[in-house]
Amino acid sequence: MALTLYERVCAGNRRPSPYCWRARLALAHKGLSPETRPVKFTEGALVAFSGQHKVPVLGDDDRVVSDSWEIACYLEDTYPEASSLFGGAGGRALARFINHWTDHGLQKALSPILVPYAHALAMPEDRDYYRQTREARWGQSLEHLAAKRAVYLAALDPVLEPLRQRLAETPFLCGEKPAYADYLAFAEFQWARSVCDQDILAPGEQAIRAWRHCMLDLFDGLARSVPAFETAA
Ligand SMILES: N[C@@H](CCC(=O)N[C@@H](CS)C(=O)NCC(=O)O)C(=O)O
Numbered sequence: 001m002a003l004t005l006y007e008r009v010c011a012g013n014r015r016p017s018p019y020c021w022r023a024r025l026a027l028a029h030k031g032l033s034p035e036t037r038p039v040k041f042t043e044g045a046l047v048a049f050s051g052q053h054k055v056p057v058l059g060d061d062d063r064v065v066s067d068s069w070e071i072a073c074y075l076e077d078t079y080p081e082a083s084s085l086f087g088g089a090g091g092r093a094l095a096r097f098i099n100h101w102t103d104h105g106l107q108k109a110l111s112p113i114l115v116p117y118a119h120a121l122a123m124p125e126d127r128d129y130y131r132q133t134r135e136a137r138w139g140q141s142l143e144h145l146a147a148k149r150a151v152y153l154a155a156l157d158p159v160l161e162p163l164r165q166r167l168a169e170t171p172f173l174c175g176e177k178p179a180y181a182d183y184l185a186f187a188e189f190q191w192a193r194s195v196c197d198q199d200i201l202a203p204g205e206q207a208i209r210a211w212r213h214c215m216l217d218l219f220d221g222l223a224r225s226v227p228a229f230e231t232a233a
Contacts, residue, residue, distance in 0.1 A: 002035075003027070004059040006047050009038030010121050015226045016194035018107065021187035022068040023056040026180060028219040030075050030082040034058070041126040069099055072180055085180040098173070098181040101162075106188050109152070109159040110200070112138060116146040117196040153200065160208065167207035171214060178218060186215045186223070193228040 005027065007020035015021070027034055039046050044053030050066040058065045058074070065074045076085045076092070086092035115134045119142050122130045135141055145152075163173075163185060172178040173185060189212055192200050201208060216224045 002059070002061055003032055004037055005034040006037045006039050006055050006057040006059075008055050009040060009123070010118070010126075010195070011123055012121070012227050013038075014121055014194045014228070016118060016121070016191050017055060018102075018187035018191045019054075019068045020056045021190045021223070022180075022183050023058060023071045024222065025183035025187065025219070026068075026072045026075050026085055027058075028222050029085055029179070029183070030079045032075070032079070032082075040123050041129050042123075069096065087174070087179060091179070095180045095184070098184050102184045102188060105159050106163075106185060109156045110188055110192065112145045112152045113149060113156065113200060114192055114196055116142045117198075118191075121195045156200070157202075160205075163208055163211075164205070167211045172211065178215065182211075182215065186212065189215075190223055190228075194226065195229075197229040197231050199231060 005020070005023055007015060007024070008017035010016055024034075024036075037046075039055050047053060047055060047057045047066070050057045050064050052066055054066065056066070056068055056071060058071045060074075060078070063074075065071050072085055072095075073092070084091075086095050115138070119127060119130050119134065131142060138145060166173055170176060173181045
């Protein structure tokens with residue numbers, strides 16, 4: 001079996017992509033260690049064999065899967081004997097809901113805070129592309145976004161409330177042990193840790209902090225094993 005994960009790489013070998021962290025953690029959950037292939041923002045052609053240009057892309061012998069959700073479902077269905085990512089059909093449906101909340105809630109709130117930092121840590125040859133695409137997406141300059149950091153941090157606060165509430169109840173979103181919903185939300189914090197030297201959590205954010213530390217320790221410290229800003233942990 002030859003498993004290959006194509007994932008985003010930035011300056012200093014940083015691995016900031018939350019989508020790629022979803023896949024990395026899902027693979028680790030299944031006890032699988034892929035070979036990783038770094039892909040710069042301007043190297044989308046490297047994964048064109050998957051029929052699109054985004055990462056993550058998983059190669060499993062002659063099978064190719066793109067999109068983090070498709071990868072999670074592929075792993076769950078192809079490696080059913082390993083620990084479950086979802087815990088059954090109902091769990092899969094709820095994990096998909098958390099996927100949508102992460103994309104349209106958590107990530108949407110974090111992006112205007114993190115994008116200016118991510119630009120500074122993109123590969124030098126990727127920076128123009130990153131600036132152009134992100135400024136088009138946000139309809140304003142990166143400098144404008146950076147100047148409004150405090151506003152965006154205040155807007156993040158209520159978005160974190162479901163995490164706060166749930167993590168005050170059990171150590172992980174999925175209960176006593178982590179599973180895919182945890183990887184979905186945690187992957188966003190991996191992005192923060194990878195690019196941002198400022199702590200995005202308020203000092204009193206105990207439950208989310210404790211969860212992040214547990215998540216960083218999983219799989220022999222897989223999420224700690226990449227270059228990052230400890231100040232943001
Ligand atoms: N829905 C996809 C989204 C994948 C995605 O947007 N990946 C980013 C990782 S940085 C990407 O490749 N972006 C390409 C770009 O910004 O040009 C998934 O869940 O995997």
